[in-house]
Amino acid sequence: MDSKFITRGLERTSLRNFSVWVLFWVVVLGFGLYGAYLCLAEGLNQTNMDNRFVFGLWIFLDLAIIAFGAGAFFTGLLLYILKRSEFTAVINSAVVIGLICYSGAVAVLAIDVGQPLRAWFTFWHPNAHSMLTEVTFCISCYLVVLAVEYMPILLKNRKLKERPSLLVFQHNLHKVIPVLAAIGVFLSFFHQGSLGGLYGVLKGRPFAFREGFGIWPSTFFLFVLSAAAIGPSFPLLTTSLVSKISRKKLVKPEVLQSLGRISGWLLLAYVLFKSVDTLVWINRTSPSLLFSPYEYYNQESFGTWILFAEIVVFGLVPALMLLTRKIREHRGWLITAGLLACAGIAVNRFVMTIQTLALPTLPFDPFLSYIPSWQEIATFIAVIAYGVLLYSFSFRYLTLFPQERDLNSLTR
Amino acid sequence: MFPFVYDFRWEATSLIFLGVFFAVITTLMMMVATVTVRSVKDLRTRKIGTLRWHETFEDLPAGARSCRFAMSGFAPGRSCDNFFECGTCAVYPRFRSLEERHRPEDHESRSGHGGFGIDEKRYYHRGHTWLQEEEDGTCVIGLDDFAARLLGPNPTYQLPPAGSTLKQHQPAFTIQTGESSVRVVSPIDGEVLEAGDSTRGWLLRIRPSTQLPHARHLFRAGEARRWFQAELERLNRLVEIPGVGATLADGGTPVDSFRETRPDANWDGILGVMMLDV
Structure with a gap:
């Protein structure tokens, strides 16, 4: 019908x-x-948040999905700026995922601030010294960029492109996409970084506080690098998942392997910098604030296992897997490695939000535990449902994978 | 945000931050405005037909965009990136001279036609139409044998009236078959003189704007045979049974209606992909 x-x-x-x-x-x-x-x-x-535990599930969700949404900017960088034309095969899907991630994050933030009708205050009275202001501006701008990038994909719908005005608009819009991609890279670099910097500047939270370069703490650069590292991995995962559900070949295996290889190198660089950063923090930053780093890991829930999991199990292991050709060529292992890499970034964002706030900072502070309320979980689920719906409609009615027609027969 | 807003600070950090922000916003707004102005201009200058063809071409599967010299073996794996406009293609003269030097008999070759009817007097277009020059200088346009077998029995045609203008690679007429409708692109620029029908052996009589020997994008018989073979392989891939893959025919001639061999296939999609209407 x-x-x-x-x-x-x-x-x-x-x-x-x-x-x-x-x-x-x-x-x-x-x-x-x-x-x-x-x-x-x-x-x-x-919600189960309070004046002490101000960042909960929603901020974790925001940080994680904004990192996952980095696939849009990073694939755009590879395709339009570094001229890696093989990624034409996944760019449309990456843009849709980016749009879902960023719009979902903004929607959750609107609920998280509690007074969404006053959200414009942050634009009208910006505090240029705040990392959060920079994040707000960049995310808002980038959401506009993603919406504009989505338009040519939408206007290529079989019925819509029958209308001459929409066809011409789409054609001309497509010509300026490289400029949009460049703006997207610029904005993403800063807001991914500022999201990390947000925690790195928390001097009152020695677990998160980091030294750095100029006004930027090391977490600024680590967040940029980690987002770039899973930028290719997340489209790899989503493409594989959609391929499995739709039972269609969507891209050539070489494209996914190429994404995996790039992700592997960036993840390796991230793990290296993260390890150095952790060593500096353990041996210099934290002691200078009169905190023994081992105190952070004395709590029952957050032992040193979480540090090991973040750096080794979900960092070094997937990086090495993605850099091994034989593993990359095996579809199952490639997906496993991509999954581990994405899980690693999610763990990192969890550590930076939940663990940071849970740990006591004063002698009389207790260890805080936080379990999200069902309303928080429901809102989290709403974002996932919204993403699935938008992606499902886009997949059905738009061309997200140009290679699909070459890879599948038209039999039922 | 602005100097007139309470709490605005005249300090370097604020100015740099807001300067960058406004630069980004201005760039975005200018881009959307430029795109809108260009679009209005394109609509007014009636470039819509060319744009539609360019868009259609970009949307074609890679297999449908093979370079003619890839089919002849002189440029293996090469895809066309010039909208099938061989007349303005930078590599056409080089490959054509190579072809004429090394395989001059190709134009006359009769091998490998795969059972499709090919007429030596006709020129073939990749939208599965043919063009034949008449003695009075007019041309007639018809559907090739491959298209006839794709469409199956009793298709209906919506042909343009006499006096209509045809543009190369742009829709010339529409065919309805079953529940599918497909737009057939014109092989050449020209003016419609008369509409025919399948019983007369042609569908349109036109006065061409170009002399046919100069229409480089059209195939002569030798090339058309290779192209039909490539098209048949492409069709086989489209109707292959999932999990089984393409199967190799062990001889024989093509059936009159391809549909009858795989009635469960998505023939609307197949028609569109094979006849350049995606």
Whole structure:
């Protein structure tokens, strides 16, 4: 029934199957939106955050999905600036994922600030000395960039491109995409970094505080590098997942292997810098603030295992896997390595938010534990449902993988 | 944010930060404005047909964009990046002279046609139309044998009236078959003189704007045979059974209607991909 809207030469599941899939996620989204509504209508008392534990699940979600969304800027950098044309195969999908990640993050932030109608204050009265101001400006601008980057993909829909005005607009917009990609790289570099810098400047939180270069603590650079490192890994994972669900070959294996290799090198560089940074922090930064680093890992929940997991299990191991050709050529291992790399960045963002706030900083401070309320979890789930829905519609009605037509037959 | 806003600070950090922010915003706004102005201009200058062809070309699967010299073996794996405009292609003269030097018999070759009817007097376009020059200087346009077998029995045609202008690579007429509708692109620029039908053996009589020997983008019989073979391989890949892969025919001639061999395939998609209407 909707076949006239589906790109010619692509085979998609029946409308009935698609409707069932969409209905399921709409129900999940509805549940999530109800949780979000409670937080907005009743106030942040619906959450388990308080004046001491101000960053919870939502900020962890924001940091993680903004890092995952780095695939859009990094793939754009590889394709439009470094002229790696093989990544044309994944750029559309990366842009859609970037848009989902950033719009999801902004939506959650709007709930997290508690008074979204006053969010414009941060633009009208900016504090140029605040990392958070820089993050706010860059993320807002980059969301606009991603929305503009999404437009040519959307306007290429089979029905929409029949309209001459939309076709011409799309054609001309596509010509300026490299400029948009360059702006995206610039903005991403700064907001990914500032998100890290946000924690690095917390002198009152010696677990997170870091020395650095100029006004930027080392976490600024580590966040940029880690986001760039999983920039190629996350599209690798999502492409594999969509391929599995849709039972279609979406890109040539060489493209995924190439993404894996780039991710491997960047991850290795990140692990190296992260290790050096950790050593400097253990031996110099933390002692200078009169904190023995071992105190941080005396708490039951957060032993040294978490540091080991972050750097070795989810850092060094996937980096070495991605740099080994034989492992890259094995689809299962390639996906496992990508998954480990993404999990590593999620662990890092978790450590920077939750562990930082949980640890005591004064002698009379207790160890704080935090379990998110169901409303917080529901809001988290709403973002995932929103992402699945937007991606599902984009995958069905737009051309996200140009190689798909060359790799699949048109039989049912 | 602005000097007139309470708490604005005239300090370097603020000015640099806001300066960069406004530069980004201005660049974004200027880009969208430029794109809008260009689009309005393109619409007014009626470039829409050319743009549509360029967009269609970009959307074609890589297999449909093979360079003609890739098919002849002189440029293996090469894809066209010039919208099938061989007349303005930078590499055309070099490969053409190579071809004529090393394989002059190709134009006459009759081998490898795979059972498709090919007429030596006709010129073939990659949208599966042919063009034949008449003695009075006009040309007739028809669908090639491959397209006829793709469309199956009893397609209906929506042909343009006499006096219409045709543009090379732009939709000339529409064919309806089953639930599918496909736009067929014109092989050449010209003016429609008369509409025919399948019983007359041609669909349109036109007055061409270009002399046919100068229409470099069209295939002569020898090239058309190789191209038909490549098209058949492409079609085989489109209808292959998942998990089985492409199978090799052990002889015989193509059936009259390809649809009948795989009725469960997505023929709307196949028609679009094979006839350059994606």
